[in-house]
Amino acid sequence: xxxxxxxxxxxxxxxxxxxxxxxxxxxxxxxxxxxxxxxxxxxxxxxxxxxxxxxxxxxxxxxxxxxxxxxxxxxxxxxxxxxxxxxxxxxxxxxxxxxxxxxxxxxxxxxxxxxxxxxxxxxxxxxxxxxxxxxxxxxxxxxxxxxxxxxxxxxxxxxxxxxxxxxxxxxxxxxxxxxxxxxxxxxxxxxxxxxxxxxxx
Numbered sequence: 622x623x624x625x626x627x628x629x630x631x632x633x634x635x636x637x638x639x640x641x642x643x644x645x646x647x648x649x650x651x652x653x654x655x656x657x658x659x660x661x662x663x664x665x666x667x668x669x670x671x672x673x674x675x676x677x678x679x680x681x682x683x684x685x686x687x688x689x690x691x692x693x694x695x696x697x698x699x700x701x702x703x704x705x706x707x708x709x710x711x712x713x714x715x716x717x718x719x720x721x722x723x724x725x726x727x728x729x730x731x732x733x734x735x736x737x738x739x740x741x742x743x744x745x746x747x748x749x750x751x752x753x754x755x756x757x758x759x760x761x762x763x764x765x766x767x768x769x770x771x772x773x774x775x776x777x778x779x780x781x782x783x784x785x786x787x788x789x790x791x792x793x794x795x796x797x798x799x800x801x802x803x804x805x806x807x808x809x810x811x812x813x814x815x816x817x818x819x820x821x822x
Contacts (some may be wrong), residue, residue: 707752772804
């Protein structure tokens with residue numbers, strides 16, 4: 622019964638991500654974060670280029686959260702150069718869940734244990750999130766949302782050969798795979814610069 626009430630509240634503003642975030646977590650997005658959320662949600666492949674401390678990663682996390690809670694069987698794979706960096710990137714979402722009665726009530730239980738930890742979580746609609754370092758075993762993973770955190774520090778060859786293919790097949794959610802990258806633009810170098818210049822991404 623609690624889960625049904627939570628789901629009703631979660632879906633109330635599913636059509637508007639900033640409003641959804643405000644309703645479920647109490648967080649207010651700034652005008653430029655609202656623009657970023659719109660760009661991220663409307664484009665399955667996006668590279669966000671904003672000045673430092675403008676909240677681009679925060680906006681990406683908000684859209685990730687919305688997709689996981691509002692769509693069934695989404696699978697977020699959050700990859701960073703190292704596992705602890707990926708865990709730090711998930712921490713914002715974990716804090717939102719733990720501090721929100723609505724979201725917290727929608728976390729799944731398995732064998733009496735709540736499916737919420739520093740490295741992953743799972744929801745009652747079958748959606749889940751997991752963190753990995755780029756050198757971890759990725760071959761068994763599947764994802765409908767692939768996040769590259771600190772993308773310019775990620776080994777590009779491994780990303781291309783091992784990570785991108787994780788979203789290559791039809792997703793259980795029925796939605797196209799979304800690739801979301803965040804990092805620093807460096808003049809004449811770096812993975813994001815190369816991706817933008819070469820057109821290969």
